[in-house]
Amino acid sequence: MMRQVVCARCVKCGREYEAVPTVTTCACGGILDIVYDYDYIRSVCSPAQLDESRELSMWRYRPFLPVEDASAPPPLRVGWSPLYRADRLAGELGLKTLWIKDDGQNPTASLKDRASAMAVVKAKEAGADTIACSSTGNAASSLAGNAAAAGFSTYIFVPSRAPKGKVAQLRIFGATVISVDGSYEDTFELSRAAIDRWGWYNRNAAINPFLSEGKKTVSLEIAQQLNWQVPDYVAVSVGDGCTIAGVWKGFCDLHAAGFISRLPRLIAVQAEGCCPLNRAIQTGEPWQPMEENTLADSIAVGVPRNPDKALSAIRQSNGVAVNVSDEEILAAMRLLGRTQGVFGEPAGVTGTAGVKKAVELGLIDKNASVVSLVTGNGLKDVASGIKAAGEPMLVKPYMDALLDAFAQNGICPG
Amino acid sequence: MMRQVVCARCVKCGREYEAVPTVTTCACGGILDIVYDYDYIRSVCSPAQLDESRELSMWRYRPFLPVEDASAPPPLRVGWSPLYRADRLAGELGLKTLWIKDDGQNPTASLKDRASAMAVVKAKEAGADTIACSSTGNAASSLAGNAAAAGFSTYIFVPSRAPKGKVAQLRIFGATVISVDGSYEDTFELSRAAIDRWGWYNRNAAINPFLSEGKKTVSLEIAQQLNWQVPDYVAVSVGDGCTIAGVWKGFCDLHAAGFISRLPRLIAVQAEGCCPLNRAIQTGEPWQPMEENTLADSIAVGVPRNPDKALSAIRQSNGVAVNVSDEEILAAMRLLGRTQGVFGEPAGVTGTAGVKKAVELGLIDKNASVVSLVTGNGLKDVASGIKAAGEPMLVKPYMDALLDAFAQNGICPG
Numbered sequence: 001m002m003r004q005v006v007c008a009r010c011v012k013c014g015r016e017y018e019a020v021p022t023v024t025t026c027a028c029g030g031i032l033d034i035v036y037d038y039d040y041i042r043s044v045c046s047p048a049q050l051d052e053s054r055e056l057s058m059w060r061y062r063p064f065l066p067v068e069d070a071s072a073p074p075p076l077r078v079g080w081s082p083l084y085r086a087d088r089l090a091g092e093l094g095l096k097t098l099w100i101k102d103d104g105q106n107p108t109a110s111l112k113d114r115a116s117a118m119a120v121v122k123a124k125e126a127g128a129d130t131i132a133c134s135s136t137g138n139a140a141s142s143l144a145g146n147a148a149a150a151g152f153s154t155y156i157f158v159p160s161r162a163p164k165g166k167v168a169q170l171r172i173f174g175a176t177v178i179s180v181d182g183s184y185e186d187t188f189e190l191s192r193a194a195i196d197r198w199g200w201y202n203r204n205a206a207i208n209p210f211l212s213e214g215k216k217t218v219s220l221e222i223a224q225q226l227n228w229q230v231p232d233y234v235a236v237s238v239g240d241g242c243t244i245a246g247v248w249k250g251f252c253d254l255h256a257a258g259f260i261s262r263l264p265r266l267i268a269v270q271a272e273g274c275c276p277l278n279r280a281i282q283t284g285e286p287w288q289p290m291e292e293n294t295l296a297d298s299i300a301v302g303v304p305r306n307p308d309k310a311l312s313a314i315r316q317s318n319g320v321a322v323n324v325s326d327e328e329i330l331a332a333m334r335l336l337g338r339t340q341g342v343f344g345e346p347a348g349v350t351g352t353a354g355v356k357k358a359v360e361l362g363l364i365d366k367n368a369s370v371v372s373l374v375t376g377n378g379l380k381d382v383a384s385g386i387k388a389a390g391e392p393m394l395v396k397p398y399m400d401a402l403l404d405a406f407a408q409n410g411i412c413p414g
Numbered sequence: 415m416m417r418q419v420v421c422a423r424c425v426k427c428g429r430e431y432e433a434v435p436t437v438t439t440c441a442c443g444g445i446l447d448i449v450y451d452y453d454y455i456r457s458v459c460s461p462a463q464l465d466e467s468r469e470l471s472m473w474r475y476r477p478f479l480p481v482e483d484a485s486a487p488p489p490l491r492v493g494w495s496p497l498y499r500a501d502r503l504a505g506e507l508g509l510k511t512l513w514i515k516d517d518g519q520n521p522t523a524s525l526k527d528r529a530s531a532m533a534v535v536k537a538k539e540a541g542a543d544t545i546a547c548s549s550t551g552n553a554a555s556s557l558a559g560n561a562a563a564a565g566f567s568t569y570i571f572v573p574s575r576a577p578k579g580k581v582a583q584l585r586i587f588g589a590t591v592i593s594v595d596g597s598y599e600d601t602f603e604l605s606r607a608a609i610d611r612w613g614w615y616n617r618n619a620a621i622n623p624f625l626s627e628g629k630k631t632v633s634l635e636i637a638q639q640l641n642w643q644v645p646d647y648v649a650v651s652v653g654d655g656c657t658i659a660g661v662w663k664g665f666c667d668l669h670a671a672g673f674i675s676r677l678p679r680l681i682a683v684q685a686e687g688c689c690p691l692n693r694a695i696q697t698g699e700p701w702q703p704m705e706e707n708t709l710a711d712s713i714a715v716g717v718p719r720n721p722d723k724a725l726s727a728i729r730q731s732n733g734v735a736v737n738v739s740d741e742e743i744l745a746a747m748r749l750l751g752r753t754q755g756v757f758g759e760p761a762g763v764t765g766t767a768g769v770k771k772a773v774e775l776g777l778i779d780k781n782a783s784v785v786s787l788v789t790g791n792g793l794k795d796v797a798s799g800i801k802a803a804g805e806p807m808l809v810k811p812y813m814d815a816l817l818d819a820f821a822q823n824g825i826c827p828g
Binding site for chain 2: 337
């Protein structure tokens with residue numbers, strides 16, 4: 001029973017499907033969106049009830065989630081990540097009010113755990129024993145971890161450029177890992193062919209409509225952590241488009257249910273070297289594939305798999321599209337670390353790099369309130385961390401050597 | 415005001431000191447222990463009150479912590495990490511009841527955040543603006559992160575062998591990092607000399623008596639998460655000795671306050687190549703320095719800095735000392751990942767490796783209930799993760815290549 005769910009509806013042609021666990025895309029090729037009965041949700045849930053919840057995970061939002069009443073939550077504790085008031089960082093950016101939502105604090109250290117936890121529940125409802133996906137890395141490692149904890153086998157396709165940290169996670173979690181010598185596009189197509197061939201449960205976010213429903217819980221948390229007050233802007237890095245679509249769906253659901261009184265504007269941030277969706281927003285033209293020229297591997301997606309949902313989210317929200325350079329991304333890694341003690345991976349801090357740039361370009365008002373979403377932990381990509389911040393000074397174990405090193409590096413410890 | 419605190423008492427000679435924020439070690443060289451007024455604690459706190467707490471961090475235990483009433487908690491959300499019931503892992507070990515406490519789910523991804531959060535509060539009480547420490551890596555990165563979030567400068571000394579992930583964290587958090595070309599012992603001595611010279615606030619856990627009070631919160635959480643029922647055993651990896659001392663202090667405090675009715679036995683786990691404390695337990699002789707021959711860098715401590723507290727904790731608890739090989743540590747990384755979706759660093763899983771070995775050796779009863787503490791995240795040391803689990807198969811982006819690779823690797827996806 002899922003009384004809260006009406007159906008799965010194609011975002012392109014509007015055709016409706018029963019929201020069974022194995023539903024994928026529309027016959028027309030469009031991606032499906034889960035449609036809710038908000039009157040029913042209101043009848044079983046209220047902001048006050050949620051404020052009483054002791055469930056320290058995304059599963060506190062079950063009335064808003066497309067899972068069967070009988071389904072148990074999966075083992076790992078996903079979600080309810082901290083929302084930090086970032087006054088020192090706001091000061092440096094010249095912004096009045098800034099919060100950092102640190103979704104690197106999830107079990108496998110990225111926001112993708114929210115989608116993978118949902119995939120595990122839906123795979124169980126479907127009676128599957130094996131789950132597969134392709135991913136730039138984080139969806140992969142989150143699926144591997146969440147599936148391992150729940151006893152599923154996994155087949156996971158990653159491009160061979162995926163950072164070592166993410167690959168190490170996959171291997172440790174016992175996944176069968178196929179490192180594809182090609183682009184993310186190549187990787188996705190090979191995974192699709194293999195899933196068709198062997199009938200594994202499909203955790204590709206742009207095909208399985210339930211996954212963005214997991215991701216949307218980040219917005220439900222932001223709203224609740226701000227006492228149901230909505231910020232003026234929410235900044236999100238954009239690759240495939242599934243995350244920003246999920247973020248928008250979360251706010252739309254809360255608004256439709258009457259839990260919040262307005263919607264935020266999205267700040268969609270892409271890397272200059274790979275910004276097909278932002279380019280479409282900025283030019284008003286249909287999106288075109290791009291090369292994948294950025295060190296922010298998680299959003300190096302030249303052929304986004306969820307362009308329709310992403311573009312309509314940005315447009316519906318009257319959003320702002322900002323592109324940032326790799327240098328600006330590395331600078332944002334240092335900035336978040338130094339001022340807030342938050343270490344994000346390159347794609348994880350791209351949203352914050354975009355906030356900085358949007359303020360500098362006058363795209364957003366300095367008196368606005370902004371939530372910047374950090375989508376993944378910097379420990380996943382240590383090479384980029386070192387690239388951003390440099391190696392430490394190496395010193396022989398003597399005070400004289402230390403004094404010399406301080407002098408050479410211009411450090412006055414007194 | 416700290417009405418809950420009586421004094422700081424030397425564990426060697428019993429001399430008592432006022433528990434001011436800058437108190438360090440006793441004139442006799444002994445390490446101090448914070449002494450509480452348990453009647454007072456009982457008058458302001460109860461298990462039922464703690465069960466009502468909505469503070470999702472270690473600071474829910476303020477009545478048990480040596481901080482001034484007026485001190486605000488520091489910015490990062492430290493503690494209240496998940497305790498997972500690990501039935502599948504228990505089954506593989508032949509153990510009846512096992513829980514995994516995943517302290518890799520802390521802001522900088524290790525248990526050390528608990529001590530560093532405490533250091534930040536005490537440094538502020540002391541009016542300091544700079545904090546320093548030496549560390550094998552995790553205390554360092556946790557201090558750097560927690561201090562950055564609170565606006566402190568940090569000077570941090572690590573041995574040059576520290577894994578890249580930990581060093582990257584330090585640099586990103588803006589710490590002044592001194593990578594010492596020598597052993598942990600060399601590193602500690604250089605940091606001590608520098609702290610003496612420049613008067614920085616000292617976050618060396620074996621000198622500053624407040625830090626194990628931060629660490630003890632992990633035990634308060636375990637007890638509360640088990641509804642104030644105490645497991646038969648708690649397994650902890652041991653390096654410097656500060657963590658196991660903190661773990662024991664937590665249970666002792668709860669017992670003295672009447673919140674729990676018995677104490678657990680500790681399972682102290684060290685690496686075979688560096689086990690000075692366990693050797694002392696096993697032989698009954700005083701501890702002797704050892705070389706630092708293990709890949710578990712966080713516990714590669716040949717000259718433990720807190721032997722007195724650690725040895726007395728193990729002995730008082732009627733504990734079990736177990737040493738494990740590096741191979742057994744790598745196997746435990748795979749085992750925790752595959753069965754529970756938990757990725758720990760080598761020292762982080764050493765406790766679990768010890769549980770496995772203790773069961774095999776018949777040192778603990780298979781019907782016992784065990785909590786195994788995972789002290790740090792595997793993403794901190796990706797090289798060891800790859801060493802444990804191997805590289806993935808590399809495949810050209812064609813179905814034929816995939817079929818070949820499956821055949822070569824003996825994988826039957828059907």
